[in-house]
Amino acid sequence: MTDIAQPARTKKDFVSDQEVRWCPGCGDYAILSAMQKFMADTGADPAKTVFVSGIGCSSRFPYYMNTYGFHTIHGRAPAIATGVKVANPELDVWIVTGDGDSLSIGGNHLAHILRRNLDVNILLFNNEIYGLTKGQYSPTSPVGTRKKSTPMGSVDRPFEPVQFALGAQATFVARTIDQDQKHMTKVLHAAAAHKGTSFIEILQNCVIFNKDFYSANVDKKVRPDRTVDLSPGEPLVYGADRDKGLRFSGFEVERCTADEADVWQSSTRSPAPAVLMSGMREDAEMPVPIGIFRDVEATVYETAVNAQVEDAIATKGAGELKDLVHDGEIWTVD
């Protein structure tokens, strides 16, 4: 086995020779760094790893990974990745996208890749703004966002990416934060272990057009009190002193003491607990949930597609071209 002889890879092995061109201070740097380290730590094979992206700041990501990469067109990364995976299910495919790329122009493809449950990992960098086109509001911007294209404030309600994913029957849904490498790495591990589409929303800072939009929740000082980590099998406890908790009460989530907190389950038959959790961002009194909302098993699309080919060959025999050409009624003219 040649695999054994190969020396362990380091983070550097996953750094490409391309100059990184994100704005200084952009949250994307932290995500790139965490990903390169994660790849090295998990022994990923760069030759079998493919990063597919659409268009937007985040979608430059593949150029910076020393793996195979495909920077495609706006919103279509999930559709391209579907072809990549059905053609070669052996490849480890990661999709990198943004809130505009995946929830606006590419909303349809995101919904369908999630419902099909292709075995890929989707990283949605959510900075609630259009960065590459210089600062228009995005489908995740809150109502009233004043930008150049919305001088009087946006009027349309934003998408909650986690709810979108749950609504599309995603089998793995998580959220993490660009600044929290430890938490992000934990989520990446869980996503990589999941068979099927893993959807990860990463709250990501755009220092130019939407600077610190999330600071009130994720800055180091406030984070323990303003976020709650959804960790399967662990109680819903948060707070700098780990004294606060959450529990379900009918169709609501309510605050309680740590002792009274419910234990989080991400694999319930119904996605209802995850949906209830995902709705808490609207409530300023509640912490923002991060971590793993949902993790369930379902048939993997490309496996089933290729299994049908194998089954057809097993039952009908491997087809010869002659079988197709000389099919049906044949006659001869002498």
Added chain:
Amino acid sequence: MTTTSAQDTPAGELPLQQLDRVVIRFAGDSGDGMQVTGNQFTRTSALFGNDLATLPDFPAEIRAPIGTRPGVSGFQLQFSATHIHTPGDEPDVLVAMNPAALMVNIGSLKKGGVLVVNTDAFRSTDLRKAKCDTNPLTDGSLDGFRVIEVDINTRVKEALADSPLSSRDKLRCKNFYTLGLMYWVYSRPLEPTLEWLEEKFKSKPDLVEANQIALRAGYNAGDIRELFQGNYEVPKAKLPQGTYRNIIGNQALAIGLVAGARLAGVKLVYCSYPITPASSVLEFLASYKNHGVVTVQSEDEIAAICGAIGASFSGALGMTGTSGPGMALKGEAMGLAIATELPLVIVNVQRAGPSTGMPTKVEQSDLLSSIFGRNGDAPMPVVAISRPSDAFALAIDACRIAVQFMTPVILLSDNFIANGAEPWSLPDLDALEPFPVEFTTEASEGFQSYGRDAKLARPWVKPGTPGMEFRIGGLEKDPDSNISYDSDNHQMMTDIRHQKVRNVADTIPTPEIDGPASGKLLIVGWGSTIGILTQAVINLRKDGHDVSRMHLTHVWPLPHGLDEIFSKFDAVLVPEMNVGQMTRLLRSEVPDHEYIPYNKVTGHPFRVSEIEAEYVRALNELGEA
């Protein structure tokens, strides 16, 4: 009006007359099974040994309101004892199952032609639905046709008196009664259809029996009731030597795609979103899974082409298929395939446009948009199928061009080819020349992701290959696949992309001329007009014209040698089903010749007679000049 009604008394033996060719059109409600009837007649005639060509003509609506004119479905075929090239201009026989079918189709019936009508469908309510103020059977409007009145509903009910089927289901057998009747008229064997019914309704013996009884009853009615003045025989055609089967365009195309991927030695991944009239390519390929074919029914047109591009990136041969509106949606992704220089086959079964247009009607109006219709300078080879029997070979050639030149290729078909049937002289499969893909697995010295071979194709490296990791995308890049905004580099890459596509012309044959290599007027066609043009030329020669004709299959790049060929003629007549797209192309690519456009966009193919008349008109005009 000469009317023969079912009440006429039987007479003695009638003469069997020989005919060279017959054009018959079955027309009825879209729920009446006219396509099945037409297909059965076609199949039986093919097995009998006639040459044939078909033209299905059905509404986009699956079931428009019963009995109305928009709900009329038709199927025309020409079967012949000699070699033919078209489904025929005007039917000799029209079978009309109701007043709506009669009104929609009577205009095309040949003068003095035979009209078979189902009198049971001419009640006042039926006439109202068909918007007939008076009964065409009695108001004199059918004078000049030979009308054969048959009370089909009554006869079918009688024949099926003992069947356990509901009366509604019994009536549904009336198309087989009608088919039986026409089988008698043209001395067709019943066995192929009897056997087909047994196979088709294997699990429903009552349906098999009822339809078989109806078929026989119709046949016997022809024999014993003297509806017709005798019956006819259309002897076997003397087709060129070979082994034949009957084939429709979309099926031949699908088989050709399988062959193409096989000859390239790569996996076929076909991603498509259903659209009339391309859907059956997806359906055929989905049934070829044991040939290693992977099909994906994508969520939309854009996803379909993107899936195919992703598959090619992975090292398969990605393919997608659609029709006009879908082509418009795929435009941006075609550009991506051009920029990333990945092989891809894009099937466009053209239909009448713009926008949704007329989904079930034929047109050749996507020629220029296929060649030029993308943002940026985005060149792509375009191959045009001309008939069901050449779809196989041209689908293979599209695959060859895609993998040899690392480029997306558009394969144009149209609705006339897609659903039309004709005998296919089966190719010698051992003689097919393979064009195996050689993936690059090692970086030799000076290796570049966008390095070039002699044809200007770049190397194909697939993910999974150790040590060759690279990134590609839609951004302009330098030969090392790094993003580049350098002006000289963009000039160079644009020039290379163009020259690469131009180089395809070195690998395609110059079309042969049918007829003299010089003269006054050369007819140049492309796509599905081939049969009509061929027949027109045959007819014109009978009239003493020394006609020359050429047909283009590779429409971009155009083959070498056209300038020299055209220079031997005073003018070039270009008939096509659009407003003059090939004429424009030839005027810009092969300038300094006189082109005479002849265009028609009625949703129906040219008539042979129209081409003949236009040829004579153009010739006269040239003579006067």
